[in-house]
Amino acid sequence: MEELGGTKIHSEVSGVADVVGSNDEDCLLQIRKLLSYLPASGLQTPPRTSSVDDPDRLIADMEDLVPEDAKKPYDVRNVIRRLVDSEDFFELKPKWARNLVSGFARLNGRSVGFIANQPMFLAGSLDVDCSDKAARFIRFCDAFNIPIITLVDVPGYLPGTKQERLGIIRHGAKMLYAYAEASVPKITVYLRKGYGGAKQAMCTREMGADQLFVWPGVELAVMGAAGAVGVLYKKEIEQAANPEQTRLEKLDEFTEKFSGPFEAVAKQYAHSAIMPAETRVRLIQALEMLESKQEDRPRKKHGLMPV
Template structure:
């Protein structure tokens, strides 16, 4: 055995590390930049605080011998994994490298990512995945299952323990789409990234359908139609800023509370403009975004899935410097009715906030669930029940404010006392009923109206009588279904007082169970 010097040994290590840094080669890296994309390492460095990234498994290589892979193998095997700090907080991050076999995931790469997920879970630090992959690596054959399967298993084990954020920064196809789908939030870049299970070529061969990459899995499709993607950015350079902003509202794990931020916005600030924004007449519309902007700290909030199911708004904000998750009907879109997509959107957000100790503020102005055969055939009963389950299962502080309408099955769906609200407020304009007063009167007084000399006059009389007797917030308050009828200008103060009062809320003991069975 020849004797080796420290100099030669360290030179060998330097050479190996340099091979890992260049991935598939400088030429391929330059081609990625010409597409408007960053390299895998540049993405990580744009995300973490300078000088804090520590790489793990830098020298990993494929262990596949078929298809001459030992000659073709590249150090690092197409993914960079490690940990660092983002705004001073520990995070774990991996970045797939499209210059190495198109970023395709084989067994070795899958094991690297799974190992990182396991470390993140055990140390209770958030995970950020930067995806740019052509899917499963064909050369690895069935061993792809070992790589992908372990990733999916670890994603699932991390769910509800640490926040998991995915950024789609190139193509993510086939089995590669399921890892981000198992995470909490997905971000996608316009034009340079697509997300789909089966590509246009296979679709053409199987179904005869012609579709482009962008029409199949671009940001417009996934932010507006499928609801798969939560955030989109126009340029790749913007993705890190969006993730950083999102994390300001989140704790690092399920054992912590979200960061408390001094916002210098008075807890007692009145919001008289709400009376200008929200018409007293229920048949007039308004934009719920304006209401949210008025009541949260400094008018600042971060909307999630803004372009999907726009009849329901979900967003992160702060009140008294504390993170809150806001769920609100949007009267400007479909009158704020709850349909299948809106129920799915709200329910998953509620579950996330509850998992990570983020109090929920629910703003209610809802005429009910969406009627019609399309909704019934699509399973509105099952999808609508997700909201009931999510609120009923949640243990974080929950405050609801009914601005105007609250009808039928949507009353418990939008978090009343019976489905978990700790404090339930109503404006003087609030109207509670199993259905609108006109429809209720038609059912209750059909015979009397039909036999009247002046049916229209009797109908109007009964409508007014029904509204005055049953629909007012004062009737609900007299039965203690409502904790307080509040003036619109006092909405912010009432919510913050409730949040501060509930800050040390403890969960009630529950029967032992392995887990519940949410109506998926």
């Protein structure tokens, strides 16, 4: 029975289960905690609690949690915990589609939903399962008027024939649709990189982000600077007297011209470049600004979600 449809199957393989309790009592406690983030119905706003955590708290060690090298992994859950009230993060589906993290927390007492790429698994790339995971969570938050905060560090979609045959285009579109459909406040923070079409899937301004912040050193491009330079300047580098020196010069030139936080702000891809230490403060300020957000959309029966 366990292999047919037990706890392990539905929490790690099928993605049906959101949370697994160690026993009946633990299960009830986790249900109670989940409900604490939600309003009584979708017609109400989420409950706000008093917070003992300073809303103006700066996080001096935030830069240490995210390596500068875009290829080095780190646990994004540590970043989330440092941002939220009392480092209390309630993760959903933690063992399924582990290349993306989703869950609830509070910022200055407000309920918020977090979605983040997880570089510890598949380098944080997007695939079929994590697209479904994100789409469901986004719609969950939107149904109960919970603001969505998206932390981005994505190298692209997971390549390969397996993903194509599983329908990554259709499943990936669910995530895009869910973000575009959601009318709750949407705040996006680029931690390190956003490449290719996966960047759009992580709630850019075009997809409806109300506030979009970028950290120093961020790369926003069709592909990574190293890969782009290798393609665009291949002949010039090979024919140079000092190929390595030429490669490094082209790398700096490409990064300055086509990526980086100030380029993102100048081209209006982002609203503001911020320091990692002030991320919590800026998120709380953005939530306060967007508290009365309302969207006036055309009346219709429903959209056509790519299910």
